Amino acid sequence: MKILVTGGLGFIGSNFIRHILSSHSDHQVVNLDKKTYAGNPENLKDLKKNSRYAWVRADILDRKKVDRLMGQVQAVVHFAAQTHVDRSILDSGEFVRTNVLGTQVLLESARAYGVKRFVHVSTDEVYGSKPEGESKEEDMLLPNSPYAASKAASDHLVRSYFVTYGFPAVVTRSSNNFGPYQYPEKAVPLLMTNAMQDKPYPLYGDGLQVRDWLYVLDHVRALDLILEKGRPGEIYNIGGTHSCANLELARQVLRLMGKPETLIQKVPDRPGHDRRYALNCDKLRALGWKPEFSFDKALRDTITWYQQNKSWWSKLKKDKDYQTYYEKQYKWTVVSR
Ligand code: NAD
């Protein structure tokens, strides 16, 4: 099978491509990625000489280029997106363009070319905050950030293509991922890399917001399974492995790294910050998935990866885009009022 992966130079996409090529000797991957600030060819430099892999630099909004690739593939796994909640608070325009309009372009093209399978990779954030219990796939969507709203809009579009055209699409909603190759603006890699630099970690608000943490290598195994066995028109939650408050996570990581808790620095809360996410994943488990890694092992392996790949992340942290972003970020209180 030849698969079009969008956003494969990013965190989860690159882990997915590596997984697919190593576990299916008959699969080929073409990776359509614009290479935004979050797209990094180094994430897949080990595949440079792999004849079953190719990267095409393109925007998912570019219908002509998308069409050219769509004609060659049987399946699509769609990761490409603007993904950082904090950036969506500062400027939501690119989120709507890529996440909503970009998904529409892919759906139209895939439908025109008779693609047999389309996996749309989405997030638990579309459900909004869940003070108690677990979000189920049929729950109403109540997104609270511009990022989550743009993802919810794309989920609705995908569903409408199944209902209206019988287009064989599946939606996946995963919880917060962590693991190798995650851009160091997200909580876990920011915490780990700042700790290695003996820099404080900015903890938003009281730090009691709860997230459901999923190791990226368990996520990509779930996506592989859904690509093979997921039923068209269905939504699958992916997660339910380890729930904890941000403060607890920060303490655990610093303890494992042998760094002092004084590195945790409370900063003003993110506007619209969701208090808790929690997923019910019975449907995915019924399909045959269970996590392979314990949270503790996954966290230790991730720390080791960032310790052994300092040149990968220090280059990104020195980048102009990263610096400019952090100059703006903590002006939220001004931005939001
Ligand atoms: P990422 O930010 O690391 O990577 C996004 C990739 O998409 C980059 O390689 C970027 O260059 C590419 N891209 C962005 N805009 C593009 C465009 N217009 N055309 C082509 N390529 C474009 O993201 P990630 O964390 O790997 O997330 C991947 C997907 O998984 C996203 O759809 C995200 O919403 C979803 N998701 C992520 C998480 C998480 O914890 N990271 C959790 C749940 C769902």
Ligand code: TYD
């Ligand atoms: P993040 O990785 O941005 O994922 P999301 O907002 O999509 O859940 O953040 C995870 C949690 O950590 C979230 O509750 C916000 C919090 N957080 C901080 O406290 N400080 C930070 O610097 C970042 C980036 C996040």
